[in-house]
Amino acid sequence: MKISIERAALLKAVGQAQSVVERRNTIPILANVLIEAEGNTVSFRATDLDIEVVDKVPAMVERAGATTVSAVTLHEIVRKLPDGALVVLSEDGAAGRLTVEAGRSVFNLATLPKEDFPVMASAEYASNFAVPAPVLRRLFDKSKFAISTEETRYYLNGVYMHIADGDGGKMLRCVATDGHRLARIDAALPDGALEMPGVIVPRKTVGELRKLLDDDDMTIAVSVSETKIRFATPNLNLTSKVIDGTFPDYTRVIPMGNTRKLEVDASEFAKAVDRVATVSSERSRAVKLVLDEDKLTLSVNAPDSGAAVEELAVAYGDEHLEIGFNAKYLLEIASQVDRENAVFLFNSAGDPTLMREGNDTSAVYVVMPMRV
Template identity: 85%
Template structure:
């Protein structure tokens, strides 16, 4: 194998591929990236057995071939090469070394046989559709904060992506919950997605997917089966196993009869919560909300550190209410609001609270209260 490639293109491809590699693993080949040169492009493939990323970059290939090299070391070398450098890579197949040359720099890296590299088996995808990058970015960005980190409830360790019925008709929906808060985000149903099975996309795949969705003009090809999901752009293909479990019936915890309505400037609210929570070193410290006619008082009482209180002018015309929430949960939900105003709908101090962005019900959040 012998090819030359521009350093910038090589760095982008290797950076995206090596990010899925687990730093600690007991199988040496999984620390490597598979480099395959053929035609006028090179493919870089990395996997942790659950996720596989394949990135391709244009190159001048003199001799086709393939090898594997430590992903982290290779990425570090390429990152430290000068901008604009032309990088020459050669593997004669006999020495067990990959030669990397750029200007006066020369490296010889240990390789492992490409035959040992596990390639994820192709699945028969039951649904294939395309969605704009901003649509997928919104679906996953606004829901992923609620993914559970509890390993015992593994079926909550991802985002549940499925087709659902909404007031506006059938939608593509992403839901995540950890039992304390819930996010439910809807988007228009793309052509071809109607037959999509509901799948739970793991947290790591959601985080890796985010790197594919930076370009607002990009269309992402999505393929879904019962066991795998694949996202593809012209340059990158991300394939992930889905979580083998049943997502709970989330509709039962979304309140439908909360009548007490609070409307508040989302930015002002988030900043006020952040300020009053400063007096507490405990991240789970409850913030108390005291609601009265067009007035909201936020307060935190931390016996060891002190207390804090802040008043906001809001739109509220129902009976007085006192309710407490985990400050971290409130901040995370408030930070999802893109519109100017956040609308909270309460029932009582012991019932789940619903939040949405203004009059838009395509993004709905639920947070459980705390005793204060």
């Protein structure tokens, strides 16, 4: 195999590959990227046995062929090469070496046989549909902060993507929760998605998927089966196993009867929470909200480090309420608001609080209060 490829294209492809590869591997081949050159393209394939990414890049292929080489080492080499360099990759099968040349730099890397590289079995997908990149980006970006990191409740370690009944009929919905906060985001139902099985997309896959979604003009082809999900662009395929578990009935924790309504400038609220939380003890990071007519008082009282109080002018016309929250959870939810105003709906100091953006119900957040 011998190919010539632009440094920028190579860096992007190898960067995508090395982020999928697990740093600690008991199986040496899983630390490698499979490079396959044919025609006028070269593909880079990496896997951790749960996720597989394949990136196709245009290249001058002098001699077709395939080999595998350490993804992290190749990425580090390419990253340190000068911008605009033309990189030549040539493989000597007999010596088990891949030579990387760029200008006056020459590297010889050890390879492993391509036959040993595990390729993820292609599934029969029950549902295939296309979603514009900005829509998919919004669904996952606004929900991923609530993914649980608790390994024992593994079925919460991802985003539950499914078809649900929304205000305008059937919707494509993403939900994530860790038991303390919940995010529920809706988008219009894409053509062909109605029969999609509900799947839990793992946290790592959500992180890798985010790298495909920066181009606003791109449409992502989504294929879903009971066990796998695939996101594809013309040059890149990301295939992942889904979490084998049942997502809990999240609708039971979304409060429907909260009537006390607070409307506040989202960015001002987030800044105020951040300021008063500066003095709180790291462990609890509790912030107390005191609501009176058109006034919100935020306070923190940490006996060992100090106290802080800040007042905000808000729109609130209900009876006096005192309620406490984890500052981190409030900040994460407030930072999801794209519009100017955040609307909080309370019931009592011990009940879950609902938050949305203005009158938009396509993005709804729930946060549990805490004693302060």
